[in-house]
Amino acid sequence: MSTTADFSFIHFTDTHIMAGGTYGSSHLDTAATLRQVVGVLNALEPRPAFAVVGGDLCSPDLLDRSRTLTAEEYEPSYRFLREILDELAFPTHLLLGNHDHRVAFHRVMATGGPSNDAPHRWSFAYGGCRFVGLDSHVPGQAWGEVGADQLAWLRAELATYRGQPTFVFVHHHPWPVGVAWMDAMPLRNGDDVVAALRDFPDVRWLVCGHVHLDGEVQRDGLTMWTSPSTCFQVSKLSQTRKIFPGPPGFRLFTVGGDTVRTRVLHVPAEGLAAM
Ligand SMILES: [Fe+2]
Numbered sequence: 001m002s003t004t005a006d007f008s009f010i011h012f013t014d015t016h017i018m019a020g021g022t023y024g025s026s027h028l029d030t031a032a033t034l035r036q037v038v039g040v041l042n043a044l045e046p047r048p049a050f051a052v053v054g055g056d057l058c059s060p061d062l063l064d065r066s067r068t069l070t071a072e073e074y075e076p077s078y079r080f081l082r083e084i085l086d087e088l089a090f091p092t093h094l095l096l097g098n099h100d101h102r103v104a105f106h107r108v109m110a111t112g113g114p115s116n117d118a119p120h121r122w123s124f125a126y127g128g129c130r131f132v133g134l135d136s137h138v139p140g141q142a143w144g145e146v147g148a149d150q151l152a153w154l155r156a157e158l159a160t161y162r163g164q165p166t167f168v169f170v171h172h173h174p175w176p177v178g179v180a181w182m183d184a185m186p187l188r189n190g191d192d193v194v195a196a197l198r199d200f201p202d203v204r205w206l207v208c209g210h211v212h213l214d215g216e217v218q219r220d221g222l223t224m225w226t227s228p229s230t231c232f233q234v235s236k237l238s239q240t241r242k243i244f245p246g247p248p249g250f251r252l253f254t255v256g257g258d259t260v261r262t263r264v265l266h267v268p269a270e271g272l273a274a275m
Contacts, residue, residue, distance in 0.1 A: 006256035007127045008046065011169070012037055012249075013054030013209030014229035016099065017084070019076040021063040023232065026245045030231040033248040034084055036267050037230045041250065042089045048252070049126055050090055052133065054209030054227065055097025055171030057081055062099070068140070074104035082108060096120055096137040097171040097210060098144060098185070119150050123157050127255060130161045130202075134170040134193070142185040144172030144210075146193050154193075158200040166203040167253075173208040175217045175224055180239035182211045197222060205260065207251075212243070214251065214264040227251040228264060 016023065016030045023030055041051065058077035061069050085092050094109065096102060096119075106116040113120060119135035134154065136144030146154070158166065174190025176183040187193060187208075197203040198220075206224045212234040215226040228249030235242040249266040 006254070008044075008048045008252060008254045009126075010041060010048045010051035011054055011207050011209075011225075011227045011251040011253065012041075012051060012230050013095075013171075013227050014056040014097065014212055014231065015053065015081065016056055016059045016062065016229070016231050017077050017081040018058065018060045018063050019080040021060070023062055024243075024245070028232055028245045031080060031084060033231045033246065033267075034081075035087070037248050037250055038084060038087050040265070040267050042087075044252070048090055051088065051092045052131070052169050052207070053085070053092050053094045054169060054207070055095040055137070056099045056209060056229075057094060057097065057105070058101070059099035069101070071101055071104040071107065074101035075108050078104055078108035093122060093124070093131070093133055093169075094120070095133050095169055095171050095209070096135050098137060098142050100137055102135075102137055102139070119147065121150055121153065123161075125161070125164065128164065129255060130164040130166040132157060132166060132168045134168065136170050136172045136187055144170070144185075144187045145189050146170065146187065151192060151196055155196050155199070158196070158203065162200060162202060164202055166200070167205045167207060168197060168203055169207045171209050173211055173224065173226060174206070175219065177211050177213070177215045177217065177226060179211065179213070179234060179236065181241050182234060185210075194222065214249065225251065225262060228266065 060077045103116045122133045172187035174187040212229040217224045230248045247266045254261045
């Protein structure tokens, strides 16, 4: 591969904004931790070109798990997220996760999609590379899926831009990360998605959220990276549900010449009680 310019970009994910509430017994303020991350991102030199926000953008559902929230009940959380992202010094490209609400997202973010329940997928070029985002949100489910129409779109997009080094982003992970309770809610048709990517050798990087931990899995020339959350994190040691209130984190990518480098940075979060 050879890119046209050196640049960096960010993957931060699982922001879990919930307007009017805090999360869990430790009362984790997910807006405050996201603002801490935004503050660090704005201080990075050189300035990143853009950020991909990897899904589970908003989750007011975590404040009341006894019922399904309406789009109207989700909208204040998306407005709150938009307000925080407006503080970022570079543009963002957003993905949907299992905790999101697609209709509320489209309405508040004014995505200009074909309809308010259409998958939010995108593709753009930067620095000689191609960046493709997929929507794996399935209403009411913790696992994810990329629908047949979107898979067809993906194949067409990759065929159109064949020859460009390509990064693909999706919320759910297609390959196990070794944490059983997380691996029970993966990208259910991950094999289909990976098969599509494998038909295009320019696709060498797949970046996921969802698991709230940093990881790397390589299989035959394709690398899947996962990134920590901007709020609570998942234990790598426990196979059953165990989460921690922090520290907030993000992933930095640096692309130059024929090299892609990446590392995870954590932001010290003060005053976090045990969750
Ligand atoms: Fe999440």
